Amino acid sequence: MRKAFKMNLFIGILVILLTLTACGVDGDYKTNKAPIIEITSFEGDLISNPESDSLVFQQKIYWHAYDEDGTIQGIAFRVLDSDGNPIATAGNDYIDADGSVEPITIQGQSEFGWVVHYQEGADENISLPNSPSQTIWTNEKYAVINFPANDNGEPIVDINSVEVICIDNRGTISEEIYTKFFRITSLKPDCSLSTTKGDPDGGRVGTGINLQFRLLSSDEPLAVNTPYYYDFKVLKKAYTEDDENYSDDQILTETDWISTKELPSFDTFMLTRSTTPSISTDFDSDEEEANQLTYTEVIARCYNLAEVRSEPDTLRFAVKEGFHPETIIYSQKTYALGQYHYVDYADESDPEVYPFQDMEDPTPDRYATTLFVDSTDVNTAINSNDLKIFTSWGYHGEYGQPPSGTGAYTITDNPHDKKINKLRDEDTGIDYYSEIVAYDIRLDGEAYDFFALQDNIVLHEEEDGTTTEWLRVYINSVWDIAQQLELANLPSGDHVLQISAYDLQDQYDPTPAELRFNISDYTPSEERSGILVIDADIFTGTTDADIDQFYQNVTADLGDVTFVNRVDIVDNSQFLTSTSACVLSTSDLLKFKTIIYHDESPSASWLQQDYDAINIFLAEGGNMIISASLNLMGMNQKLTNRNLRLFERYFGVTYANDAVDAIGTNQASDAFFIGATPEGTLPAINLEIEETFSPIVNLRKGLGAIAFFTEDGVNSEADFDVSVAYRYNSKAIDHPSFPPSQEQFDAYNGVPVALKRETVDNKCYIFGFPLSFMVESEVKGLLEEIIE
Numbered sequence: 001m002r003k004a005f006k007m008n009l010f011i012g013i014l015v016i017l018l019t020l021t022a023c024g025v026d027g028d029y030k031t032n033k034a035p036i037i038e039i040t041s042f043e044g045d046l047i048s049n050p051e052s053d054s055l056v057f058q059q060k061i062y063w064h065a066y067d068e069d070g071t072i073q074g075i076a077f078r079v080l081d082s083d084g085n086p087i088a089t090a091g092n093d094y095i096d097a098d099g100s101v102e103p104i105t106i107q108g109q110s111e112f113g114w115v116v117h118y119q120e121g122a123d124e125n126i127s128l129p130n131s132p133s134q135t136i137w138t139n140e141k142y143a144v145i146n147f148p149a150n151d152n153g154e155p156i157v158d159i160n161s162v163e164v165i166c167i168d169n170r171g172t173i174s175e176e177i178y179t180k181f182f183r184i185t186s187l188k189p190d191c192s193l194s195t196t197k198g199d200p201d202g203g204r205v206g207t208g209i210n211l212q213f214r215l216l217s218s219d220e221p222l223a224v225n226t227p228y229y230y231d232f233k234v235l236k237k238a239y240t241e242d243d244e245n246y247s248d249d250q251i252l253t254e255t256d257w258i259s260t261k262e263l264p265s266f267d268t269f270m271l272t273r274s275t276t277p278s279i280s281t282d283f284d285s286d287e288e289e290a291n292q293l294t295y296t297e298v299i300a301r302c303y304n305l306a307e308v309r310s311e312p313d314t315l316r317f318a319v320k321e322g323f324h325p326e327t328i329i330y331s332q333k334t335y336a337l338g339q340y341h342y343v344d345y346a347d348e349s350d351p352e353v354y355p356f357q358d359m360e361d362p363t364p365d366r367y368a369t370t371l372f373v374d375s376t377d378v379n380t381a382i383n384s385n386d387l388k389i390f391t392s393w394g395y396h397g398e399y400g401q402p403p404s405g406t407g408a409y410t411i412t413d414n415p416h417d418k419k420i421n422k423l424r425d426e427d428t429g430i431d432y433y434s435e436i437v438a439y440d441i442r443l444d445g446e447a448y449d450f451f452a453l454q455d456n457i458v459l460h461e462e463e464d465g466t467t468t469e470w471l472r473v474y475i476n477s478v479w480d481i482a483q484q485l486e487l488a489n490l491p492s493g494d495h496v497l498q499i500s501a502y503d504l505q506d507q508y509d510p511t512p513a514e515l516r517f518n519i520s521d522y523t524p525s526e527e528r529s530g531i532l533v534i535d536a537d538i539f540t541g542t543t544d545a546d547i548d549q550f551y552q553n554v555t556a557d558l559g560d561v562t563f564v565n566r567v568d569i570v571d572n573s574q575f576l577t578s579t580s581a582c583v584l585s586t587s588d589l590l591k592f593k594t595i596i597y598h599d600e601s602p603s604a605s606w607l608q609q610d611y612d613a614i615n616i617f618l619a620e621g622g623n624m625i626i627s628a629s630l631n632l633m634g635m636n637q638k639l640t641n642r643n644l645r646l647f648e649r650y651f652g653v654t655y656a657n658d659a660v661d662a663i664g665t666n667q668a669s670d671a672f673f674i675g676a677t678p679e680g681t682l683p684a685i686n687l688e689i690e691e692t693f694s695p696i697v698n699l700r701k702g703l704g705a706i707a708f709f710t711e712d713g714v715n716s717e718a719d720f721d722v723s724v725a726y727r728y729n730s731k732a733i734d735h736p737s738f739p740p741s742q743e744q745f746d747a748y749n750g751v752p753v754a755l756k757r758e759t760v761d762n763k764c765y766i767f768g769f770p771l772s773f774m775v776e777s778e779v780k781g782l783l784e785e786i787i788e
Helices: 002-021 541-554 566-571 607-619 631-641 646-651 695-700 742-748 776-787
Strands: 036-043 058-066 072-080 104-106 109-111 142-146 158-168 178-185 190-195 208-216 227-238 251-254 268-272 294-304 313-319 327-337 379-382 388-395 399-401 436-443 457-461 467-474 484-488 493-503 513-520 531-535 561-565 594-598 623-627 660-663 673-678 706-709 722-730 752-758 763-767
Touching: 036 158, 036 178, 058 072, 058 158, 058 178, 190 294, 190 313, 208 227, 208 294, 327 493, 327 513, 388 436, 388 493, 388 513, 467 493, 531 541, 541 561, 541 594, 541 776, 561 566, 594 607, 607 623, 607 631, 607 646, 623 776, 631 646, 631 660, 631 706, 646 752, 646 763, 706 722, 722 742, 722 763
Parallel strands: 379 513, 531 561, 531 594, 594 623, 623 763
Antiparallel strands: 036 058, 058 142, 072 158, 104 109, 158 178, 190 208, 208 268, 227 251, 227 294, 294 313, 327 388, 388 484, 436 467, 436 493, 457 467, 493 513, 660 706, 673 722, 706 752, 722 752, 752 763
């Protein structure tokens, strides 16, 4: 009982003490002191007009607020015009005009017109007037104010004011509104009107263009040079042929002024046949020779952040129907990568960045490469589980090169050149000032199947009246397939990818670009058969015909033999434009067991150009015989300089520039070669002298321009298992026709002129002398022994 009494007494005393400490001398509760705010400084430029001696309309205004017995929770500000009315301004576009966002009462009077902000954490994708999370309070230390220094768009000198209040952590608002007056003005901005593709300057445009508005820069402060919005109107005027300058012609139709202030893009506006306002043709038909009846004029004005209006700028053009784009599939960006389709080097001179496979050493990395062109002139690749076809596309006029001086860009349609975006009509080549907005895609006769765009199927009307389905992908799509595709898991067989550009006019390319290609099945080495003889010589006339006949004769009894000529392949192809490219395809080569490649002209070599296909053929277990001459030295140097190890990997030639040398600089010089002496069981083969087709051999009784392998040129590493197949057989020093000196005989006789390397996977022979110049029967016996 006593303990309870003491506890109650203690609590009572504590309550009395707390009450007394919360009261003043008169015993009342302490009132919360109102916070205080003031404008401390401002930043802005003086206007350049000496008569105004005023500030430029844009000012950065700083304030400071403090609270003796709490903390500042927020600042509210508003802008008043010269009559003291709250107003919205550029950048502070929304105000609490009626106090509905947050009613404020100061000294018994309702105050409204405070600038509205998003609350912290609000969804700012919802426009501020419609947001449920609005407030007049901000925690910013300053505000940028664009005072409206205009009277109906014309610049004036005006006196406006900014007022600020603050609120503390107990919800008490400052008792006084702090006010600061500003004398402000602005200069007139300058407006420029064009299209996003340039100024048609009265010329023809299509039925879909994008107007582009700009405020022209000046030496005035940045605020003066910053646009707020534009307005424009569209007129249709009568046209007469003698009125080249489009002077004051009769106005047939005229729209009201249209403001871009509330549009998603305030500095562009799309005009088509279906927009509001719209544009329509100024000609009596869509034929190229149509008569022009009217022209279209657009007048535009610019408003700066003070809402001062510029003088109007005018754009004139003649709208014509019938234009459409031309689609381009870029060959420079079309290639494939897979187990049986690659190159094992990176070409530093090629600006394209290719996909690649990172291989384990010592296998070189594999890079994507262009589709090969097969013997039927079809783009091709060999199928594999990892095969991917990459391609990109655009439109005619998208890329070009700048002029050397003044003038227009040169359209190249090369995606590695500058992007110039000059959309040209496919039929006339006229720049019709429109834009590509999407691409329609079709694969193998059906709309391209893309999981995320199943609803984007459109119809094209074909010439025969039927319709076809296409997938439409807009260039601003979140999916990156609008201008590129990576095709995987395609079945073997013929395929066709069709692309049709689609422009602002609602016009698609009626003659779509096509990529036709074939994916062939891989043929394992044990299922291949036959011989492919590749003629890479550049001999002409009788010599070329004799060499062709020679190889037909020596392979006559070797089963199925196919003959191809590099030059003929290019001449008969729509895709191959030069013999300097790889003209062979893996899909052709990998049908054969053996390739005989004769590149025997001393003055040029082509085997290194065909490296891409030959390398894959050998990597997949093919057999090869190379017949060359002096040019073998050039082949080796070109392969080595490009870091291509074909000769080392498959023929046992040391990877070095000087692994191959030559005797004689042409067929008539140092013409001491009369035959090849074999090592092992191979038959001897001699130079055909008695019945030769070569005038030089007939005269010299020997042949020059013979390649040989240097002492270090035969790879001696055990892993290579290479051996000399033939050695140089020289004329004797007393030979009756152009004999060698003793020194020459000693230097040349017996040097290696042919190598062989036989492994589990390959049988490869390389000859530094031309087999076609040898005794036919002996070469026939040699080939039979090698191949059988």
